[in-house]
Amino acid sequence: MLCIVGTVPCADFPLVEGTVSLRGEQLHIGTSLVDINRGTPALLGAALKAAEALGRPAPYAYLVGDTGTGAGSRRLYRHLTEALPAADFKTITFHYLQPIVYWHQKVLAAIGKMAFRPCLIADAGFMYVAKMSGEAGAYDLFTPDVGELAFLADEEAPHPFYTRGFMLHEDNRVPDLIARAYLHGNAARYLLVKGERDYLADAGGILASVDSPSEEVLEAIGGTGDTITGLVSVCIDAGMDIQAAAIAAMRVNRLAGRHCRPTPATQVADIIAHIPQAFREMQAG
């Protein structure tokens, strides 16, 4: 089963766990409903659509409210250290959590106590803290955008906010940044880099890239990176190898974007609604 861990942008949202579902345009977990317009709920919304398309069970989620103070994230980290050793997830995707090195190490230790090691995917704040902790190599897949890739490539930056200017320069080619991230041990086993052209890479270099259909405005739409992480997570959990899963996710995300005829003002919920159509088109070849 796929497990997704993250936060909801609402201070009083309780710490909840369970299987998620969609009720209309909202995400349902326990007795709570959440809009799927951004953050981890957007990732879950995309994952639910993908699971439906592939005939897979709905993901299991651990969620908590956090508006950036870190209080909710700390409660969730602590809960994970208690819950994960007895869990049997095949895949775990970590997403928006406050980057806290201490708690990241505790969670990794808890995963080490699981009977079977799951495939570990990290994006957003949890990817940041995995790199900050020097533990990037413990993960199977990171899903950075190009700016975050520059952060991974900068061996001195503890957060993207401190990425050195020369790393952010537009002349820096993605393959060079990928190589530098691996050189300094700051990349997962695979990197799925989201951008104008999407890349899958490992320590040996670029394995695949997808650049069509191309919708330049997707870069401006908040949540389009979250959706691709949700898609690849479901594909991996469905049994695809990481390379096939990444290529499928990159293509479906682009097709869903194309089908909603986006402008820079489009909201990600509109793209998520087109994921089933995108899967059908991809499966039809």
Add this chain to the structure above:
Amino acid sequence: MALFGFKKNSNAEADNSSSENQVERGILVFENTSEVIQAENLLKKAGWSIRVMGPPPEIRQGCDLVIEFPLIEQLDIVRLLTEKGLPPLKTVPVTSPLLQPVDIFQVKDFGRYLMVRAANMKLTLDKETRTIVNISGGGCPDVPYLAASMVGKTLAEAPSPREVGHTLCGYALQLAYEETLRQCCA
């Protein structure tokens, strides 16, 4: 860049990172980034020469900022912060170069829309209505909260990220927000 610039000192002093000057400065360490942002607002309003920087590795915990200040002013600054209920956890002399926050912006013009990126954060504006239509990037939990608070509002209506943000991503969004204001007023 106004957010991080020294207010009273000359630019030459602010930009000087030689070891000779480093020993004359210290850093204020706080419990969390929210307190750093509050303290920065307070000290800048009071006219102190401070700037927000990255902490040295030995005190780094995760999503961190510290305030660099003239060490000679320590007593007055700590007194003011304590009076306002924001006492720092500790003050430490600066003995090595601190991490500089990002200061490069990337601007993309989509015709009616303008997207400004600072570090890992992007803000997109409808130039005709001056409405914030999207916020993307980032990984700290206040990013979705900031998006919910700002998207759909005009620049005049929306809170600034520094008012409601708590993390380095929120801080990066503040830089994108300020650059957007600058681009729109240019």
